[in-house]
Amino acid sequence: MEFYSTNPYNGEQVGKYTAQKEGETIEVLNNSGKAFKEWKKTSLSYRTDLLKKAGQVLRDNVEEYARMITREMGKPISESRSEVNKCAWVCDYYAENASDFLQQEEIKTDATHSYVRHDPLGSVFAIMPWNFPFWQVFRFAAPTLTAGNTGVLKHAPNVFGCAIKIEEVFEKAGYPKSVFQNLIVHHDQTELIIAHEAVQAVTLTGSEAAGSAVAQLSGKYIKKSLLELGGNNSFIVWEDADIERAVKTAVSARMLNCGQSCIAAKRFILLEGIYDEFVSKFKAAVSELQSGDTMEDATQVGTLARKDLADQLQSQVKRSLEEGAELLLGGEQDNCFHQPTILGNVKPGMAAFDEETFGPLAAIIKASSIEEAFELSEKSKFGLGTTVFTKNLEKAMEMAGSVSDGAYFVNELVKSDPRLPFGGTKRSGYGRELAKEGMMEFVNKKTVYVKA
Numbered sequence: 001m002e003f004y005s006t007n008p009y010n011g012e013q014v015g016k017y018t019a020q021k022e023g024e025t026i027e028v029l030n031n032s033g034k035a036f037k038e039w040k041k042t043s044l045s046y047r048t049d050l051l052k053k054a055g056q057v058l059r060d061n062v063e064e065y066a067r068m069i070t071r072e073m074g075k076p077i078s079e080s081r082s083e084v085n086k087c088a089w090v091c092d093y094y095a096e097n098a099s100d101f102l103q104q105e106e107i108k109t110d111a112t113h114s115y116v117r118h119d120p121l122g123s124v125f126a127i128m129p130w131n132f133p134f135w136q137v138f139r140f141a142a143p144t145l146t147a148g149n150t151g152v153l154k155h156a157p158n159v160f161g162c163a164i165k166i167e168e169v170f171e172k173a174g175y176p177k178s179v180f181q182n183l184i185v186h187h188d189q190t191e192l193i194i195a196h197e198a199v200q201a202v203t204l205t206g207s208e209a210a211g212s213a214v215a216q217l218s219g220k221y222i223k224k225s226l227l228e229l230g231g232n233n234s235f236i237v238w239e240d241a242d243i244e245r246a247v248k249t250a251v252s253a254r255m256l257n258c259g260q261s262c263i264a265a266k267r268f269i270l271l272e273g274i275y276d277e278f279v280s281k282f283k284a285a286v287s288e289l290q291s292g293d294t295m296e297d298a299t300q301v302g303t304l305a306r307k308d309l310a311d312q313l314q315s316q317v318k319r320s321l322e323e324g325a326e327l328l329l330g331g332e333q334d335n336c337f338h339q340p341t342i343l344g345n346v347k348p349g350m351a352a353f354d355e356e357t358f359g360p361l362a363a364i365i366k367a368s369s370i371e372e373a374f375e376l377s378e379k380s381k382f383g384l385g386t387t388v389f390t391k392n393l394e395k396a397m398e399m400a401g402s403v404s405d406g407a408y409f410v411n412e413l414v415k416s417d418p419r420l421p422f423g424g425t426k427r428s429g430y431g432r433e434l435a436k437e438g439m440m441e442f443v444n445k446k447t448v449y450v451k452a
């Protein structure tokens with residue numbers, strides 16, 4: 001079986017990849033298991049030195065990696081460069097903090113010594129998506145490998161070229177063979193991989209459907225799993241907000257990565273008093289975004305990663321209009337490109353409110369009070385994050401407890417940061433990545449109890 005990756009901007013074929021057969025996959029997994037036996041015995045300082053080198057390799061080759069990202073999935077080149085630099089940041093972050101995070105925790109009991117060690121688990125299988133093809137992988141790999149696990153990656157087929165480059169980063173940094181390996185496989189091999197004895201845990205970033213299937217398999221084989229799935233974040237603007245700042249942030253929150261982000265703001269819930277002002281300034285700001293050749297520095301809005309994704313967004317726009325939404329801007333699709341689109345008068349029950357919209361589509365919703373805004377925000381099966389814009393920081397912080405999401409940002413877009421835990425609730429998944437929490441997901445918290 002062959003996989004092809006295609007530049008969604010111009011149709012160029014970027015790569016052709018032959019799927020590994022089951023026997024080859026098993027060999028990769030056996031090697032991962034063997035590598036784990038040696039890797040887990042290495043010193044933490046050896047592993048953090050390698051991680052620092054991986055960060056350096058990323059920085060030294062930003063242009064090459066960024067071009068591969070842009071060619072395979074269509075984000076503007078400037079955003080691809082930022083993505084590669086963010087991967088270098090997460091490497092530096094764990095290189096600096098791993099020894100703190102992994103140190104043993106003494107606990108006073110009636111033992112002479114009792115403490116918790118943080119030992120690695122084995123091989124961690126990562127199933128990753130195409131939307132941040134480097135970042136999603138480094139977010140898992142930097143803490144997980146540094147804790148002493150080995151890693152096996154199954155990337156999305158439209159970014160297999162990125163997956164190969166990522167494997168090269170670890171090779172160039174000097175990681176021992178088989179500590180990080182890439183698989184070119186169809187998802188029908190997922191069960192075989194999860195069932196393999198070397199694999200002790202699974203991490204997936206992707207759709208609800210993929211998450212549910214992988215969680216079932218992880219349950220079947222009793223392997224730990226972490227899921228980072230969809231989102232339908234709200235961006236609530238109160239009447240006292242700094243509107244200029246809210247609009248500027250809203251544009252980035254929705255349009256970065258051409259809107260193809262689980263944590264993008266998708267539902268803009270505006271208090272009545274600022275509705276008209278926000279909408280007119282937001283429309284003006286979105287209209288100014290420059291689309292065009294994704295390899296040009298000036299391009300701000302790329303294409304969607306595949307035509308079926310643009311088709312799906314277009315269907316959500318059309319259905320929402322039929323359901324009573326009002327077209328305020330854009331609305332048209334041309335192959336993989338979808339115009340940045342704003343829909344007004346969006347309400348629960350419409351596609352643009354209920355469904356995750358994975359593209360440059362902003363749904364504008366009116367609320368008559370702060371309480372109603374939060375109620376509307378909570379009307380979602382997802383739970384990744386909420387943004388609130390206001391000058392009343394005290395009241396904003398008071399409201400934090402009423403948000404059921406994994407993140408709550410005040411006067412800022414919901415974003416990932418290596419220093420902060422990242423993950424969702426409800427249908428957005430479970431577990432946390434990044435920060436100390438992310439490193440703790442794939443360790444054996446081993447109790448040691450010693451009596452003299």
Ligand SMILES: O=CCCCC(=O)O
Pocket residue numbers: 131132260261262263415416
């Ligand atoms: O689809 C999920 C995107 C996460 C992006 C990030 O970690 O910044």
